[in-house]
Amino acid sequence: xxGDARQLSFPPxxxxxxxxxxxxxxxxxxxxxxxxxxxxxxxxxxPAFDSAETFAEAGEETELYHLVxxxxxxxxxxxxxxxxxxxxxxxxxxxxxxxxxxSYEGRVYRFAPSGHGHRVEQSQxxxxxxxxxxxxxxxxxxxxxxxxxxxxxxxxxITVVGHAGFIHAVLxxxxxxxRRLYEALDHKNPSRIQQLCQRVGLDAGTAALLEALPLLTxxxxxxxxxxxxxxxxxxxxxxxxxxxxxxxLRDAGAADRVxxxxxxxxxxxxxxxxxxxxxxxxxxxxxxxxxxxDRLFDRFDMDVPAVGxxxxxxxxxxxxxxxxxxxxxxxxxxxxEGSAALKRIHAxxxxxxxxxxxxxx
Amino acid sequence: MLRMALPTGRTLKQAAPLLEKAGYAPVESxxxxxxxxxxxKCGRLEYLLVKPVDTPLYIEQGVAEVGIxxxxxxxxxxxxxxEPLDLGISRCRxxxxxxxxxxxxxxxxxxxxxxxxxxxxxxxxHFRKKGTPCTVFKLSGSVEIGAVLGLxxxxxxxxxxxxxxxxxxLVVHEEIAECSARLAVNxxxxxxxxxxxxxxxxNLKQAVEGD
Numbered sequence: 001x002x003g004d005a006r007q008l009s010f011p012p013x014x015x016x017x018x019x020x021x022x023x024x025x026x027x028x029x030x031x032x033x034x035x036x037x038x039x040x041x042x043x044x045x046x047p048a049f050d051s052a053e054t055f056a057e058a059g060e061e062t063e064l065y066h067l068v069x070x071x072x073x074x075x076x077x078x079x080x081x082x083x084x085x086x087x088x089x090x091x092x093x094x095x096x097x098x099x100x101x102x103s104y105e106g107r108v109y110r111f112a113p114s115g116h117g118h119r120v121e122q123s124q125x126x127x128x129x130x131x132x133x134x135x136x137x138x139x140x141x142x143x144x145x146x147x148x149x150x151x152x153x154x155x156x157x158i159t160v161v162g163h164a165g166f167i168h169a170v171l172x173x174x175x176x177x178x179r180r181l182y183e184a185l186d187h188k189n190p191s192r193i194q195q196l197c198q199r200v201g202l203d204a205g206t207a208a209l210l211e212a213l214p215l216l217t218x219x220x221x222x223x224x225x226x227x228x229x230x231x232x233x234x235x236x237x238x239x240x241x242x243x244x245x246x247x248x249l250r251d252a253g254a255a256d257r258v259x260x261x262x263x264x265x266x267x268x269x270x271x272x273x274x275x276x277x278x279x280x281x282x283x284x285x286x287x288x289x290x291x292x293x294d295r296l297f298d299r300f301d302m303d304v305p306a307v308g309x310x311x312x313x314x315x316x317x318x319x320x321x322x323x324x325x326x327x328x329x330x331x332x333x334x335x336x337e338g339s340a341a342l343k344r345i346h347a348x349x350x351x352x353x354x355x356x357x358x359x360x361x
Numbered sequence: 362m363l364r365m366a367l368p369t370g371r372t373l374k375q376a377a378p379l380l381e382k383a384g385y386a387p388v389e390s391x392x393x394x395x396x397x398x399x400x401x402k403c404g405r406l407e408y409l410l411v412k413p414v415d416t417p418l419y420i421e422q423g424v425a426e427v428g429i430x431x432x433x434x435x436x437x438x439x440x441x442x443x444e445p446l447d448l449g450i451s452r453c454r455x456x457x458x459x460x461x462x463x464x465x466x467x468x469x470x471x472x473x474x475x476x477x478x479x480x481x482x483x484x485x486x487h488f489r490k491k492g493t494p495c496t497v498f499k500l501s502g503s504v505e506i507g508a509v510l511g512l513x514x515x516x517x518x519x520x521x522x523x524x525x526x527x528x529x530x531l532v533v534h535e536e537i538a539e540c541s542a543r544l545a546v547n548x549x550x551x552x553x554x555x556x557x558x559x560x561x562x563x564n565l566k567q568a569v570e571g572d
Contacts, residue, residue: 113439158552188551189444189543214445217555259552281553284423285441 013112013120015314023327025123025317029105031151032125032311036103039144041127044102046084048077054087055079057270063111065120077109082270082296082308085128090300093130103127105313119314126290126310133305135241138274138292139248141307145278145288146254148311153321157280157287158257160217162264163242164271164291169235170209174200181210185265188214205230213263220246222260238273245274267291276309280319287315328354335359363550363557365406366420366428367391368413372542375450376429383568385561405557417442417545426550427558432540433519437480443551445562446544449569453519455483457535458526459508463515476515477507484517487537505529 010016017025033043051073055064058079065077078084081104089100105125112118127144129137142159149157167185168176175181178200184192190211197207209229216222223243231239242260249255266277266289275291290309297304331348333341333355341357348355367373369392377391385401387408399408409425417440420428431451435442457476473494478484481499488495498513507513509529519540520526526533544565551558 160552187442187444188546189447191447192444214443215559217552259555261552279549279552281549282423284421284547284549286548 011120013118015107015119015121015123017314021317024320025313028152028317028320029125029313032148033103033105035144035148035151036125036127039101039140041101041103044085044088044104044128046078046081046088046104046106048106049075050078050084050087052076054083058083059110065109065111078106079108079110081106081108081124081126081310082128082293085308086296086306087300089128089130090297090302090304093297093302093304097131099132100130101127102130123313124288124310125313126288126308128306128308130304130306132307133294135245135248137307138245139252139254141290141309142245142249142258142276143252143254145276145290145309146257149278149287152316154280154287154316154319156257157278157319158259159276159278160259160261160264161242161245161274161276162261162268163238163274164268165273166235166238166242166262167265167268169232169238170206170213172202172206172232175202175206175210182265182268185210185213185263188263190214216262217259220250220260222262226262242274270296278311280315283315283319285315286312287319288312330354330356332356332358362400362405362407363427363554363561364409364425366409366411366416366425366430368416368429368431368434369410370413372413372429372431372451373410376448376542379448379450379565379568382571383561383564385564406561414438420545420547423547423549425547426554427544427546427561429542430545431542432538433480433483435543435545436483436538436540439482440545441548443546443548444543445546446566446569448542448544448565451540451542453521453540454533455480455517455519455537455540456533457487457515457517457537458505458520458531458533459513459515460530461532463508463534474515475513476517477504477513478517479504480517480519483537487517505531 052066052075055076058064064079067075069075085102085104089102092100107121107123109121112120129141145159149155171181178196181196184196193211194207197210216225223239226239246255246260249258264275268275270293271291272294273292277289278287280287288309288311292307294305296306333344335357336359345355345357367376373392384403385406387399388402389399391399391408391410397410409419411419413431413434416428416430417435417438419425420442421440429448433455473496474488475496476484476488477498477500479500481497484497498507500507504516504518505525508516508531520533523533544562546558
């Protein structure tokens with residue numbers, strides 16, 4: 001046993017949880033799992049690493065963790081669940097085309113510079129809903145998000161919904177080529193958006209809309225605000241789709257704490273339709289997110305419309321209130337009582353009651 | 362009440378009149394107080410006074426919902442924040458500077474360029490984008506001397522008027538970015554406190570544009 005505590009520490013960014021925090025995490029994870037099961041989802045257990053190409057889109061090359069196996073193959077630690085789940089389920093869908101409801105839990109690994117409190121290892125629980133075509137599934141996914149948040153005591157979290165198709169249509173071909181425009185939109189930076197619109201040579205109408213996007217956040221009034229701008233037919237169609245989704249949610253009584261953000265661009269290259277992020281006031285970063293990716297299976301020459309989302313469990317645990325989480329108090333038994341203690345434990349456990357055999361150091 | 366992280370020093374001096382004009386005068390002078398938390402007279406804001414380089418972290422972690430940060434600091438820290446307003450104050454340029462003759466010499470250098478900077482991340486990113494290998498030395502001040510005395514080929518620093526460079530016989534070789542102070546907002550707070558933040562944004566925007 002090394003005497004120096006430094007030798008017992010783990011590299012920065014790794015995730016180590018023990019004691020009451022771990023119990024809370026487990027409680028949260030089980031609550032969400034129960035919600036997913038309640039909607040007919042079954043578990044999929046996925047590999048922790050795969051060939052590098054599976055995760056090529058999951059992040060910058062420098063963000064991924066690579067390893068080389070004994071036969072010299074280049075592998076990547078799981079950096080994203082959707083990409084590896086899609087690959088796994090593509091095979092299943094080829095065998096038998098049908099709707100698939102799969103939920104997963106585990107870690108993803110992505111490099112994060114130290115000093116920001118970001119983790120390299122992140123635990124997620126999420127789901128993939130494959131062959132789920134149409135707005136009814138979009139609304140259903142958002143209802144599941146709401147139900148999950150409430151089940152873990154984070155019902156006051158906010159779901160922020162945008163549309164990848166809208167952003168792509170507004171940017172047009174020229175705008176989409178300028179990665180920095182996405183960055184500027186992501187940071188809701190109107191002066192930078194203006195500068196880049198000029199540089200790219202976008203027309204005045206488009207530039208005016210792009211500059212306004214950072215403030216097109218709020219309730220259904222943002223649809224009206226967006227319509228004040230001249231929209232191209234595809235942009236208009238995407239907006240109508242989002243409006244339809246909002247109406248579905250409202251009619252289902254699930255539009256509370258849903259905000260529309262037409263300027264949302266995070267991971268818009270990944271999604272094809274609606275997309276969302278979940279935020280809570282007490283946590284600076286998103287608790288999770290998801291959306292629709294109808295083109296994800298193109299790479300397997302398959303047409304599989306899909307929705308999915310995932311929660312970041314560590315951040316969710318920070319946001320969740322303590323309410324509802326009350327571990328049962330066990331009956332304590334001393335090791336010194338020997339066989340009497342074991343007899344008592346046997347009786348208690350056969351009734352499913354909690355016990356704690358104690359002693360030791 | 363929203364909490365606003367403010368950087369002490371140069372930016373604070375220029376931000377204070379702007380905040381006052383926008384209707385958020387502090388209950389006591391921000392540049393004279395020794396307190397770290399000072400409310401505004403209107404009760405809608407609480408100012409958190411911190412070192413400039415720390416402001417993005419306080420906002421990113423949600424300790425303050427909003428704050429004022431120099432673009433130079435935002436670039437260096439790489440914080441993931443919203444930047445809905447350019448306040449137009451604390452204007453400066455982030456540049457690559459060095460002795461006038463240095464550039465020609467570098468054409469023939471295959472070994473890494475040596476760069477001294479208070480902004481090592483900005484410097485590293487800039488040279489990497491150009492495909493130039495570089496070794497960055499992090500200095501805390503008087504960066505110019507690095508290039509004057511040959512510690513480094515170049516410096517990456519912010520310049521306002523360029524007087525310090527000139528006095529040290531250095532010239533600007535490249536401009537990396539134009540910097541100014543920004544209103545920076547925490548992502549979660551933007552959605553959770555939307556109405557309050559919109560009001561603040563609109564008042565500050567009027568104060569900025571009213572100049």
